[in-house]
Amino acid sequence: MALETEATAGTSLEAGARAAEPARLARSWRAVVRSLAPVILALIAGGLLLLVLGQNPVRFYVAVWQGGVESGGWQNSAVLMAPLLLIALGLIIVFRAGIWNLGYDGQYLLGAALVAGFGPSILQTWPAPLAYAVLFLVAGAAGTLWTLVPAVLKAWYETNEIITTLMMSFIGVGIANILVKGPFQDPTVNIPQTRTIPFSKLLPNLSGTRVHVGVLLALGAVVVVHYLLTRTSFGLRLQVLGANPRTARHVGISVRRVIVTSFVWSGFLIGVAAAVDVLGLWAYVRANWNPGYGDTVIPFVFLARLNPLAVVPFVAFYAVLSTGGDLAAQQANLPTDFLLVLVALILLFMTVIEYLGRRRDLGQSYLTPGLKEALRRPLVRRRPAR
Amino acid sequence: MNGLLTQSFLTALVAGGIVAAVPLMFTALGESVSERAGVLNIGLEGMMLLGAYLGFLGVYELHSEWLGFGAGIVGGLAGAAVMAVLSVSMGLDQIVVGIAITLAGEGITSVLQQAQFKGKFPGLGNPATVAIPGLSRLPVVGHSLFDQPLLVYLGIGLLALVAWVFRATSWGLNLRAAGEKPEALDAAGISVLAVRTYAVLTTGALAGLGGAYLAIVGANTFTPFMTQGQGFIAIVIAMLARGKPLWVGVSSFVFGICLSIGTALQLTSINISSDVINMLPYIAIMAALILFARGSYLPPALCLPYVRGGT
Numbered sequence: 001m002a003l004e005t006e007a008t009a010g011t012s013l014e015a016g017a018r019a020a021e022p023a024r025l026a027r028s029w030r031a032v033v034r035s036l037a038p039v040i041l042a043l044i045a046g047g048l049l050l051l052v053l054g055q056n057p058v059r060f061y062v063a064v065w066q067g068g069v070e071s072g073g074w075q076n077s078a079v080l081m082a083p084l085l086l087i088a089l090g091l092i093i094v095f096r097a098g099i100w101n102l103g104y105d106g107q108y109l110l111g112a113a114l115v116a117g118f119g120p121s122i123l124q125t126w127p128a129p130l131a132y133a134v135l136f137l138v139a140g141a142a143g144t145l146w147t148l149v150p151a152v153l154k155a156w157y158e159t160n161e162i163i164t165t166l167m168m169s170f171i172g173v174g175i176a177n178i179l180v181k182g183p184f185q186d187p188t189v190n191i192p193q194t195r196t197i198p199f200s201k202l203l204p205n206l207s208g209t210r211v212h213v214g215v216l217l218a219l220g221a222v223v224v225v226h227y228l229l230t231r232t233s234f235g236l237r238l239q240v241l242g243a244n245p246r247t248a249r250h251v252g253i254s255v256r257r258v259i260v261t262s263f264v265w266s267g268f269l270i271g272v273a274a275a276v277d278v279l280g281l282w283a284y285v286r287a288n289w290n291p292g293y294g295d296t297v298i299p300f301v302f303l304a305r306l307n308p309l310a311v312v313p314f315v316a317f318y319a320v321l322s323t324g325g326d327l328a329a330q331q332a333n334l335p336t337d338f339l340l341v342l343v344a345l346i347l348l349f350m351t352v353i354e355y356l357g358r359r360r361d362l363g364q365s366y367l368t369p370g371l372k373e374a375l376r377r378p379l380v381r382r383r384p385a386r
Numbered sequence: 387m388n389g390l391l392t393q394s395f396l397t398a399l400v401a402g403g404i405v406a407a408v409p410l411m412f413t414a415l416g417e418s419v420s421e422r423a424g425v426l427n428i429g430l431e432g433m434m435l436l437g438a439y440l441g442f443l444g445v446y447e448l449h450s451e452w453l454g455f456g457a458g459i460v461g462g463l464a465g466a467a468v469m470a471v472l473s474v475s476m477g478l479d480q481i482v483v484g485i486a487i488t489l490a491g492e493g494i495t496s497v498l499q500q501a502q503f504k505g506k507f508p509g510l511g512n513p514a515t516v517a518i519p520g521l522s523r524l525p526v527v528g529h530s531l532f533d534q535p536l537l538v539y540l541g542i543g544l545l546a547l548v549a550w551v552f553r554a555t556s557w558g559l560n561l562r563a564a565g566e567k568p569e570a571l572d573a574a575g576i577s578v579l580a581v582r583t584y585a586v587l588t589t590g591a592l593a594g595l596g597g598a599y600l601a602i603v604g605a606n607t608f609t610p611f612m613t614q615g616q617g618f619i620a621i622v623i624a625m626l627a628r629g630k631p632l633w634v635g636v637s638s639f640v641f642g643i644c645l646s647i648g649t650a651l652q653l654t655s656i657n658i659s660s661d662v663i664n665m666l667p668y669i670a671i672m673a674a675l676i677l678f679a680r681g682s683y684l685p686p687a688l689c690l691p692y693v694r695g696g697t
Contacts, residue, residue, distance in 0.1 A: 053497070149676075153676065162428070164675060167618075167668045167672050168668075174665035175665070177661045178659060181659070334501065335496055335500040335501075337497055337500075337610065338493065340492055340493030342493075344489035347482060347486035347489070348468070348483070350482070351479060351486070352476075355476050355477075
């Protein structure tokens with residue numbers, strides 16, 4: 001995009017610049033349409049599914065709006081945005097480098113278990129700011145640690161990171177359960193869960209609301225990551241690697257280092273998401289609990305074209321859909337897994353719209369060429385360049 | 387009676403291992419077919435669940451195992467049809483479509499199950515088994531190895547059949563060409579898209595059958611999310627087996643043992659938390675990947691949509 005604008009500006013007389021303006025507007029308008037169309041189509045298709053199940057789709061979606069926005073519902077939605085945004089950022093960083101990190105569940109739950117396990121005692125004894133900082137770092141480190149094996153395998157042996165991150169995720173979920181049932185078990189209850197962090201020790205709320213400061217932190221992280229990705233050499237290196245690994249090697253980028261660094265930041269942000277979520281909202285972790293944020297956030301990361309700022313409205317939309325959808329599903333006596341179907345439909349419509357868009361050559365693609373490149377030879381060691 | 391080598395423990399381990407291995411075997415066999423043809427199928431998990439749910443419904447409503455297995459195949463085929471249209475015909479990203487199919491399979495089966503049974507999980511009867519005369523009387527493991535539902539024997543026959551198709555038929559050659567060098571197949575006058583479409587549909591049918599086996603024979607019921615990542619394990623098995631069906635059978639059995647070791651250990655006095663046991667297959671896979679990743683082979687055109695004249 002930036003290159004194109006420069007090219008136009010370079011050749012341009014004033015007339016050229018004036019002509020470029022509407023063209024750019026039209027292009028961004030098309031990008032908006034192509035991002036929104038899958039969501040709208042998915043909502044319509046989901047409505048048809050509701051009809052099949054004998055529900056009234058209009059009433060369902062009205063209930064979603066009422067539960068997710070009206071009468072204080074927006075506050076629950078905003079609180080839900082905090083972990084979703086941080087996980088989305090973690091995914092954007094690796095996706096931009098053309099790497100798949102699908103191990104978010106394990107990274108998140110390990111962080112959550114550690115925060116809920118150490119939180120009660122640390123928060124009782126240490127001053128709050130120090131305790132929060134330590135807990136954030138612990139959770140971030142746990143997430144990071146869980147990406148290291150896939151990162152090293154990918155960087156040195158080109159082992160497919162889709163498989164390794166998924167497998168590490170299953171192992172991480174298991175270890176989180178063992179921690180919650182074992183060393184972190186609350187001795188005063190029979191249910192397998194950690195001790196509860198006292199309400200007064202949770203992250204403070206913004207005045208007059210139930211929205212905790214973690215939401216602001218997540219929004220701040222969006223700005224920082226956006227700056228990092230668009231204005232620094234690290235961001236450029238990610239972009240080059242994502243666009244074409246061979247080019248990256250040719251221009252002297254240390255591919256291994258970029259792979260490991262992007263994995264590290266991805267895991268860190270996902271771990272911090274867990275810390276924010278546990279310290280801001282849940283206050284404890286129960287065994288076998290898994291909010292499954294990562295699966296649901298993936299489509300919106302792609303719809304936002306891996307742009308941290310653009311991901312905010314999409315995550316806000318999903319937060320409302322999820323908060324209101326839980327309530328609406330309860331009212332309608334539907335399982336909340338209905339939302340999974342909606343997310344899957346959004347993904348499917350996204351690929352179809354992308355296909356139609358590519359045919360008509362509109363706007364940008366949601367998958368960088370490098371991300372596709374990364375899928376080409378899973379598990380196979382890199383051959384010497386021909 | 388607290389040793390590891392008691393007869394009851396071994397019997398339970400082997401029997402449970404086979405029950406757990408068969409769904410993996412069918413699904414991984416399907417994945418090797420589509421991997422050979424150049425399609426990585428991340429949607430296996432969803433296809434297994436569709437097969438499991440329809441298979442369960444088939445037995446529940448129609449009271450016939452075979453109709454259940456047939457219904458399971460139909461379920462898997464439905465998921466595969468989506469994959470075939472989007473990822474093969476239209477050439478859309480295989481991973482994104484695969485993730486979508488997995489999520490949709492999880493969501494739809496869970497919603498339908500709960501809408502239909504309102505929180506109940508009705509069980510099915512035990513499936514009929516066929517004992518092989520003589521062998522099933524062998525001491526210790528004879529009964530658990532050689533007294534299986536008919537489908538298990540058919541599945542092992544299918545492994546051999548697919549191995550033969552890969553090795554000795556022109557279909558097998560076409561499949562491999564579609565994954566190795568689709569341009570060459572196209573130049574030879576054979577439609578790459580058609581070959582890949584049949585491969586993906588075969589995968590779906592086998593994954594559906596595997597899911598149906600899981601529900602009908604393994605669990606005797608359907609519970610939402612019952613596959614618990616087995617679709618992904620099947621992908622790894624297919625990768626490690628390098629598309630060789632007989633290896634698919636062997637590694638499925640090994641992972642089946644991993645999956646069933648927890649149940650078998652309950653018969654002994656050894657007390658290990660079920661969370662540790664549940665992690666075993668994944669730890670085994672990580673170990674296998676770390677040790678053998680460098681030796682595995684995948685077709686060069688895997689995951690690349692074929693566009694005639696494209697780059």
